[in-house]
Amino acid sequence: MAKIILGNAVVDDTWTLVREDSTALPTLPVGDVIVSLARYQAEKAALLARGTKIGVWLQPTDEPEILVSEFANLALIAVDFPAFKDGRGYSIGWLLRGRYGWQGELRAIGDVLQDQLFFYKRVGFNAYAVREDKDIHEALNGLQDFSEVYAGSIDQPIPLFRRRAA
Template sequence: MASIIKNRAIVNDDWTLVRPAEDGALPALSELPAGKVLLPLALWQAERDALSASRSAAELGVWLAPDSEPAEIVGDFDKLAVIAVDFPVFRDGRGYSIGRLLRERYGYKGELRAIGDVLRDQLTFMFRCGFDAYALRADKDFEDALKAFDEFSVQYQGAVDNPSPLFRRRAASQAAAQTAASKVPA
């Protein structure tokens, strides 16, 4: 069984990623494997009712391509256990924006998984954009990848994990210190 990093731990991946055929054709529902499946957005949109009737929400997930519009699945959050975002190549950063939109604008609270060409160097940045699960590329070392989460101790910009930028955090800390100092009796 394949593994993923989820909530900063290596766990077994019991989801099957379903991709379109080489020619772009989507599989028929009868061709889908049993168990938990991560489906392309187009298949989910075409067969939403049939899939919801034949499987529980705990068995259904959708993956978004870099050019997908996350707003298209906002109404389906309760029918999906996982939303994955495909990073087809390392240099394609559109998935980071999709992750932030899902978390910040649309309020998605479930598992947000990065799939595709996912490398160690991306994990911290994906985490900051709201991802909590990562399907590393098959040739990568999971133990080494876990170390990426602890490499940066300070982030300057605000993100999903800490919306306040560094200058605001410092100002708040200084104000708190000044308030505490003014309360000290002379």
């Protein structure tokens, strides 16, 4: 079984991420699934009728506010990072947590590496599907890269200069 980092621990991944190409939609496996936003929108009724947990993954070009009215139907939102250098997913994560109030699991998927985990956490991610060719137990150390943060964000909204002044 695949592993993910959830919170501050390595755990079994009980979800199946369904990645489809443009030619055909694969048959969904039994159990909890994470589908693309496009598939969720096209097959919402059938997905909800399955009686399992549903998650949606967003591409960097997807608008996260589309999901706000669907929060009650979703157990997980994943954000795809197709390349290490593509940071649009950080903004999506911050918007989901900070502006739209998503309280459930927020998972980083795709080209997820140890060097990024601390910064994913800063903008609200709490689950990480580390790239398969990397050691997930070693990657876990990335959550502790820094002992202090200067700027405010989701994990520490008060900037350091204000905390010191208090």
